[in-house]
Amino acid sequence: MTETTAATEATEYGPDDLVEIEVEVNGTVVREKVPPRLLLSDFLRHRLRLTGTHVGCEHGVCGACTVHIDGEPARSCLTFAAQAHGHRVETVESLAAEDGTLHPVQRAFKECHALQCGFCTPGFLMSVAALIRDRDDLRTASDEEIREQIAGNICRCTGYLNIVAAVRRAAELAGETTHETTPDERG
Amino acid sequence: MSTRQFGARVQRNEDDRLIRGKGRFVDDLPLPGAAHGAFVRSTVARARITHLDVSAALAVPGVLRVYTHADIGPLDQPMPLLIPHPCITHPRTQYPLARDEVFYVGQAIAFVVAEDRYIAEDAAALVEVGYEPLPVEVDYEKAAEPGAPLVHADVPGNIAARLAQRSGDPDAAFAAAEHITKIKVRVERSTAAPMECLATAARWDEVSGELTVWDGTQAPIGLRGALASLFDLDEHKVRVIAPDVGGGFGPKVHFPYANEVLVPWAARDLCRPVKWIEDRAENFVHMTHERGQTHEIELAATKDGIVLGLRDRFLHDTGAFIPYGIAVAQVAACQIAGPYRIPNIDVEFACVYTPTVPVTPYRGCGRPQANFALERAMDRLADELGIDRFEIRRRNFIRPDEFPYTRPNLIFADGLPVTYDSGEYERALDTLIEALDLPAFAKQQEEAWKQGRYLGLGLSFYVEGTGLGPYEGGHIRIHPITGKVYVNTGLTTQGQGHETVFAQIVADQLGCSPENVIVVEGDTGAYDWGVATFASRAAVVSGSAIHNTAVKVRRQVIEAAANMLEANPDDIELADGRAYVVGSPAHSVTLAEIATASNPLRYAFNKAAQSATQFAPAARSDGPPLAPGSHPGIEAVDYYSPPHATWAYGVHGAIVEVDPTTFGITVHRYVCVHDCGNMINPTIVEGQVAGGVAQGMGGAFYEKLDYDEDGSLRNAGFMDFLIPYATEIPDIEILHQETPSPLNPLGIKGVGEAGTIPVAQVIASAIDDALRPLNLPPLWSVPLSPSLLYAHVTAGGAR
8 A cells, every 4th residue: 555644644653652543344434543553454353353364474475364455455464554544444254245145256265175274265365356356367367377366375285276276266156157167177 | 865975075064164254263263351472582592591581571561471481380391202202312392481591593481471462572572681602503414413512411412312223134135235326315494384373372260260272283182181281180171172273284283382381371370361373483483393304325226126125324303302202203214115115124313403493293294304315216226227217116116915014123103013004006106107198208308408408207106104093083963953963073173174074974874964064173172082183194093983983873873763763774774864764765754853852851942853752762662761771862982093004105296397597497297196095085185185295395496494503593484485376386187096995994094294295306306307418416405496406507517
């Protein structure tokens, strides 16, 4: 994020000071007073109890903490909660519909066995959800192309094979293809 | 009829919560009012502590306690040596908090507990520690040389343990040899790097006197025992729960880590919940490491390439302490002869202390090192004798009719001589040859070399002793209200899909859907007989125990249903969650009804209870409602104790290309042929293999913990310690072969570690092959980074 908000601009804060922020999280506007150094990941997880977002490295490398800020994937472990003031945040908890219907990317990960321990999965889901929203060519993209697109997230369990398959499957599901493809079909 | 679930590609039961963000990892659990811990860790490898002042930390508002070794009462003692062995002449384990000296960078010195984690970390930074540094030697080969600085002043030569094992008559074999190949290879130190670091939370209940601990562990039952012992509590007053655990890969089977005793200690001391969540930088210098070994291996062979004898001398880096005993080195020693007959073996190792993070098993547990040593030597032998690499392996395989094949006096981690149970090694090799299309590759390679491109093929054959005992249990109960089948076993899952594969096993016996089988593991409050998850043993040992239990439950269900339907038990079939008389599926009772009717006391809570009363009683008895010797409900427990390990195996091959300018390596194809006996769920098996290969690729190309000469870890983070992203892992082709194990009722062998074992050799072998035109010496170490490869080529005079 390059923008700063009035709340954080040119103000020096001590560790005990609080900043009042207003953030739209998963469609609900949240107003909270937070310490300026509180990470967005901690704000979501511990203040709002949205524990689906995981923290895997705390230095912006592994991507487990990926959320959407104003619709774009972002590392919540490298973002202060105060920076999210005035912005819109979506977490993995927002993917499924209110009636519980899974998002195509969730369905695809389950169908393709694209998760094992599941710790990195929320970050992958958020990255891939943005990807299939933004690109309509993934059904036919090469494995190499898909691998490039998901190279911001680390998974230590799967060897990525099934995640690549899940990206393609998610693209299919999102495109509402009537042609059913077997889950483990790999392009 | 229900279709058989064993062997089917069933989707996972555990996925739904994980993809919805409803996972329940330790730090996800609601624990209102929890205080947070942070450790003060040594920044010096080896030093006397001259000064320790916590006053500034204690003065920080919000800090509740700062513990040093002096403040932790009975906890201030060396942690247990979990697996003793007579060969460990100088066992040393660490204190939860360092006393007057430190032994590695990262060792815990103090534990700060505060209102939140931010405050705890602020305060930890204010703890003053004075060090008087002592000389160190970080490299285990040099640490084992005379005159090297000592890690422990009273451990001469830094040698913790030394074990020599001889099988057959190796001296005679070497005397009779027509050719001897001798090489020295080295595998570097690495770390498992599970995506969830270590994590512990604890709550002390003052009223009941019960301690509850949530911990990211592979061994909750073991940890419960350790805590009961240290806290002087009855085991039933300690409940350890491993909830969802974000990857394990071995280091989480080690216990107790400092956090696992100090977090409960603080929770009891403060009478409020306490949690500690390890961060990634900390994980690098705290959670145990593995892999550092140097092997000097010799093969005594005939001119035809028949290996008569093997001699291996290796050094194993155990770090500053040896809490898990010789497990890693022993497993390496026992796998050193691989799939080959080699009847005469002389293997000896020494475990060397270095001032570094302690070493315990990491996926593969010594097998990757042993495989690298043996298979590098087999490649070398083939080259020296002018025999094709595939052919020389073929000539030495144990044949299918030679099983069971025992290596007398080579004692495995279960205390028994190595005995391979079954396998078809040559068939696996042929499958690989066909998959790689060797004749076509030979032409491509010739063409490539002519064009100045370096294309090579590598292979590695591995065996893996899996499914170690001593035992696991299975407990099953059918719930009367829902009809769901609840299953417990004592070990835990860290992503291997136990909630699905164990459900498949039970579903086959009870004729229900795997979705209606609920597997609950890792909670000593639910079930507490068992061992832990390690050594690729869960499917074999718990799977068999659960199968045995399910067979008993099936009998109970059929007996009860026969009574209820007033039919002969032989005529009862189970399918779709019901029991019915063969030929008349409409005349049936549900599992809920059967479970309800099997309890003499039943309230009419629901439909199942109401309808159960319409049938004849589930038990026929003229005496009391519960006949002597019977029990209420549908419930059973059984166990499985393997006679010895089952031996899985496989062969991997790859075609790689080395860029002569950048020394980047492209893997064009990577093929795995593997055999883990009968597969419960091929999709999950493939996931295990692929994940294992990816970790193997990390070890082959990137992952080396880089200690500087003073003992500081230079790459303690994902920025510097490179683990593969999707862009670093090629497509992995997986071919199955199923040779049932004769040792267990389901014919299964383990697969958890398999993928990792052979990868380093496959890559080294392929690069050697690619660079043949340059006439270089072979590669004797991993990881094979481009810079290492450049140095190798330059040193070889080829550039």
